[in-house]
Amino acid sequence: MKRLPLVFLLLLSACAHLPNVQPVDGDRQSRIEADCQSHFLRGRWQLVHTINARLYGGRETALTGVIILSTAEASIHCVLMTLEGFVLFEAKSHGGVSVKRAFGPFANANFARGVMDDIRFLFFAPEGSIIAAGRFDGDTDGCRYRAARQQSVDLVEQPDGGWRMQLDDPSGCPLRTVTAGPPDPNGLSHRMTLDAHGRHAYRLSMTLVEAVRLQ
Amino acid sequence: MRQPIFILGDCLTNPYKRWLRQFAGRLSCFALVMAAVLCLGWAETWEGIRAAAKGVDSISADFVQEKHLPILAAPLVSTGRLLYRRPDSLRWEYTSPVKNILLMHDGTARRFAQSDQGLVEDASVHMQAMQFVMPEISGWLGGRFEGNPLFDASLDGANKIQLVPKDAGMARFIQRIELLMSDRPGVIEEVVIFESDEAFTRMVFINTQVNPAIDDRLFQEAQ
Numbered sequence: 389m390k391r392l393p394l395v396f397l398l399l400l401s402a403c404a405h406l407p408n409v410q411p412v413d414g415d416r417q418s419r420i421e422a423d424c425q426s427h428f429l430r431g432r433w434q435l436v437h438t439i440n441a442r443l444y445g446g447r448e449t450a451l452t453g454v455i456i457l458s459t460a461e462a463s464i465h466c467v468l469m470t471l472e473g474f475v476l477f478e479a480k481s482h483g484g485v486s487v488k489r490a491f492g493p494f495a496n497a498n499f500a501r502g503v504m505d506d507i508r509f510l511f512f513a514p515e516g517s518i519i520a521a522g523r524f525d526g527d528t529d530g531c532r533y534r535a536a537r538q539q540s541v542d543l544v545e546q547p548d549g550g551w552r553m554q555l556d557d558p559s560g561c562p563l564r565t566v567t568a569g570p571p572d573p574n575g576l577s578h579r580m581t582l583d584a585h586g587r588h589a590y591r592l593s594m595t596l597v598e599a600v601r602l603q
Numbered sequence: 604m605r606q607p608i609f610i611l612g613d614c615l616t617n618p619y620k621r622w623l624r625q626f627a628g629r630l631s632c633f634a635l636v637m638a639a640v641l642c643l644g645w646a647e648t649w650e651g652i653r654a655a656a657k658g659v660d661s662i663s664a665d666f667v668q669e670k671h672l673p674i675l676a677a678p679l680v681s682t683g684r685l686l687y688r689r690p691d692s693l694r695w696e697y698t699s700p701v702k703n704i705l706l707m708h709d710g711t712a713r714r715f716a717q718s719d720q721g722l723v724e725d726a727s728v729h730m731q732a733m734q735f736v737m738p739e740i741s742g743w744l745g746g747r748f749e750g751n752p753l754f755d756a757s758l759d760g761a762n763k764i765q766l767v768p769k770d771a772g773m774a775r776f777i778q779r780i781e782l783l784m785s786d787r788p789g790v791i792e793e794v795v796i797f798e799s800d801e802a803f804t805r806m807v808f809i810n811t812q813v814n815p816a817i818d819d820r821l822f823q824e825a826q
Contacts, residue, residue, distance in 0.1 A: 434676050438701040440718040449725050450703065450716035456674050465674055471703040471716060473670040473679075473796075473804045474776060491775070579719075593719055597700045600676050 403561030407542065409532055410523040420521045424531035424543050426575050427551050427568070428513040432458040435511075435576075436598040438471070442591040451476070453594070455507055456602070464507050468494065479503065506582060506592070509555060509564055514541045539563070550577065561585070574599065647761050649749055655789050661688040664811040668697075673801045685808075692822040708822040715825040722825050754780070762786075789813050 412420065435455045442448050452473070456465040463482040469475045477494040479487040481504040490500070516534030524530045530544030538558040545551050549570030555563045562585045568577035576599050582592040664685050669678040683697040693707040702717040714725040748756035753773065754766035759781075766780040776798065783793040790811050797803045 434674075436679060438717075440716060440723065448718075448723055450701075450718070452679070454672065454675065454679075467672060467674065469670075471697065471701070473668065473681075475672070475798055475802060595701065598679070602676060 403556070403559045406532075406540065406556060406560050407525040407544075409520040409530070411520075412522045417521050420529045421518055421531060423529065423545065424518065424521065425513060427543065427553075427571065427577075428459075429457065429511050429575065430459050432456070432460070432602040433511075434598070434600040434602055435596065437580075437594040437596055439468075440593040440595075442593075444588045444590055452597075455511075457507070457511060459512060462512070464504055466503060466507060468503070477503070481508075506564070506584075509553075510566060510580065510582060510594075516541075574601070647758065649758070652748070659789050659813055661814050661817055662686070662811065663815045663817065664808040667807045667809070669805045669807075671801075671803050671805070686817050686821055688817050688822070692817075692819075694821050704825045706822055706825065708819075713825075724825075785811075787811075 411417070433456070435453075435457070437453045437455075439451045439453050440448060441451065450471055452469050452471055454467040454469070457463065461482065463480070465480045466478070467475055468477040475489055476491050477487075477500075478489040479485055479500045485497075485500050485504050487495070487497070487500050490496070493499070514533035514535050516536070518531045519534050519540075520532040521530070524542070524544050526544075528544050528546065530542060533541040533543070535541050535555060540556050541553060542556070543551060543553045546567075550568050551571075552568070553566040555565075557563055565583040565585070567581045567583075569579040571577050576596060578596040580594045580596075582594070584590045584592075662685070666683055666685055668681040668683070670681070671678045681697050682699050683695070683703075685696070686692075686694040691707065691710065693705070695705040697703040702715075702722065704715045704722070706713045706715075715722040716725055717723075748754070748764070748766070753769060755769055757765050757767075759765045762784040764782040764784070766782070768774040768777055768779075778797040778799055780797070781795045782791055783795075784790070785792040790813065791808060793808070794806045795803055796806075
């Protein structure tokens with residue numbers, strides 16, 4: 389019984405540490421903030437990815453994902469299909485989420501909302517403002533954003549030219565992590581990995597097949 | 604943040620298993636149609652199709668696939684090759700934009716997709732279901748469309764066959780399939796699978812060889 393409070397203490401403190409952000413001078417801070425913002429898309433895009441999904445339980449499956457997004461309208465139109473081209477899921481998010489076509493396990497409102505949340509996290513700048521920009525632990529530049537529900541997002545540049553972004557809950561426990569390769573001139577990374585943490589963890593490894601800027 | 608994908612993972616062991624099996628059956632039917640239709644004889648009558656199919660034991664073809672969706676600015680284009688050998692061996696391979704291989708041989712079905720770790724086998728439960736569908740191909744290979752349990756078939760002109768799903772559940776996936784037959788007997792030129800009037804997949808076959816010798820390992824190994 390004496391161990392129980394200790395266990396609670398350990399659990400409470402398990403995720404409490406966010407990396408320190410060392411302040412830098414004003415010019416450099418502006419540059420870092422601009423670099424952070426450059427990783428998010430602007431305008432209207434059509435993106436096609438091959439997605440290798442490692443699901444809860446270790447199963448792996450591959451899908452093709454088509455996304456039409458508009459950052460100005462905050463809208464997403466998403467289609468998931470088999471690699472052979474069968475559409476399994478199609479939904480739009482513009483305010484609310486409306487499912488146009490979904491089969492079997494994809495015909496689930498939570499799934500649809502979750503897909504849209506993941507797409508928004510991957511490609512849209514966080515809704516909140518930058519609350520810190522500077523040098524992170526590990527001596528890399530990055531930004532910390534305020535996110536909804538008292539969550540926070542850390543976006544940190546990587547030595548290979550890529551970037552890493554993590555969504556933490558108010559306790560500092562990671563909810564989502566994105567690891568992206570170096571971006572092309574349009575700001576698009578051709579390889580991205582999304583890790584969902586927690587009890588039902590999964591990993592989506594995404595390879596960009598096509599990116600078209602739409603009018 | 605909600606966690607969308609675990610739902611899929613959980614469902615694989617629960618009520619959706621049956622659905623996945625049904626869907627996999629339909630998907631594999633699609634794969635097998637791709638293989639089987641290549642073996643069909645050129646004909647204007649069912650009798651002619653059956654007669655032409657009797658002489659076909661294996662097929663090799665390259666294909667170009669276009670996926671048309673209303674939301675796409677331009678169709679998605681994939682290329683690959685397809686190998687089939689009686690009675691139950693199939694290799695349906697996409698080579699671009701991403702390598703993806705479906706193998707069926709001796710009653711087993713396996714699928715591999717390119718990932719960061721190379722070609723990784725898709726161990727989804729629906730692959731297990733594919734082996735149940737392979738026997739369907741023998742009927743199609745024999746050119747026996749009439750009486751097929753899955754599709755109502757009709758000859759539309761001299762070189763087109765139209766297949767319409769009998770089952771309403773399958774019709775949610777596939778509205779109809781159109782097969783355009785080549786002037787060369789036994790060769791299909793084009794297959795169009797309509798999911799709706801606006802969403803369809805067109806596969807155009809080229810470099811088709813009838814009765815080539817095909818190494819066993821191509822039906823057994825992904826590499």
